[in-house]
Amino acid sequence: MRTPIIAGNWKLHKTVDEACDLVTALSAQIAEVSDVEVIVAPVFTSLAGVAAALKGSKITLAAQNCFPEPQGAYTGEVSPALLKDVGCSAVIVGHSERRQLFGETDTFINRKVKALLEAGLQPIFCIGETLDEREGGEMYDVLQRQVHKGLEGLSSEQMQKIVIAYEPVWAIGTGKTASTEQAAEAHAFIRGLVSGLFDNVTAEAVRILYGGSVKPDNVDALMAEADVDGALVGGASLKADDFARIVRFKPTKG
Numbered sequence: 087m088r089t090p091i092i093a094g095n096w097k098l099h100k101t102v103d104e105a106c107d108l109v110t111a112l113s114a115q116i117a118e119v120s121d122v123e124v125i126v127a128p129v130f131t132s133l134a135g136v137a138a139a140l141k142g143s144k145i146t147l148a149a150q151n152c153f154p155e156p157q158g159a160y161t162g163e164v165s166p167a168l169l170k171d172v173g174c175s176a177v178i179v180g181h182s183e184r185r186q187l188f189g190e191t192d193t194f195i196n197r198k199v200k201a202l203l204e205a206g207l208q209p210i211f212c213i214g215e216t217l218d219e220r221e222g223g224e225m226y227d228v229l230q231r232q233v234h235k236g237l238e239g240l241s242s243e244q245m246q247k248i249v250i251a252y253e254p255v256w257a258i259g260t261g262k263t264a265s266t267e268q269a270a271e272a273h274a275f276i277r278g279l280v281s282g283l284f285d286n287v288t289a290e291a292v293r294i295l296y297g298g299s300v301k302p303d304n305v306d307a308l309m310a311e312a313d314v315d316g317a318l319v320g321g322a323s324l325k326a327d328d329f330a331r332i333v334r335f336k337p338t339k340g
């Protein structure tokens with residue numbers, strides 16, 4: 087059985103005080119939830135404050151990005167070890183906004199995945215096709231390339247520590263969620279890729295989250311799909327009520 091994960095990606099939102107208020111409200115609202123791993127990923131500047139606000143809470147802390155070197159002359163960058171030092175247990179890598187807006191390549195993302203594993207942090211490894219790629223019939227090739235290159239050179243044991251987030255780019259921040267069929271199809275394909283690259287036991291153990299306009303009113307149907315092991319939530323993770331409802335999803339076949 088794969089324990090579901092609901093992760094909130096706050097992107098570039100919230101001051102330190104706002105971030106601390108949000109996790110305090112969220113912790114209170116989901117205090118009774120025990121069978122779901124809940125992760126929040128604030129802006130770098132809020133990590134220390136949120137880590138302090140989360141003392142004693144079951145919610146764990148993630149960063150939204152990292153640099154793959156431990157230290158050195160890399161102005162403006164943050165290493166996995168420093169993120170661990172501030173209280174993170176996971177880091178999002180390969181988000182489509184980083185790929186598209188900041189030119190991150192599969193090879194660079196692979197270096198980050200390896201650096202995170204080396205530092206003892208859990209990579210939340212994001213992949214997904216654009217609308218053009220989907221409509222041009224390239225979706226499977228794109229996902230295969232992202233998985234093969236992004237996860238190159240890992241052992242099965244390392245792979246089992248990674249969380250994959252399938253985020254179709256056309257569904258991110260657009261209010262346009264993938265249908266349950268589209269999500270189910272992509273997730274099954276990705277699990278098959280992991281099986282081919284590693285082995286079946288590893289593929290069955292890896293959690294694959296769906297991301298892209300996940301909201302309180304669509305999470306139940308998405309979570310009813312066998313290969314959907316959780317959600318990476320952007321916009322709806324910024325409000326305690328909405329995110330708490332997503333954390334308390336009730337899988338319901340549509």
Ligand code: PGA
Binds near residue numbers: 319
């Ligand atoms: P969204 O973002 O939920 O606002 O679509 C998801 C993400 O980018 O991780």
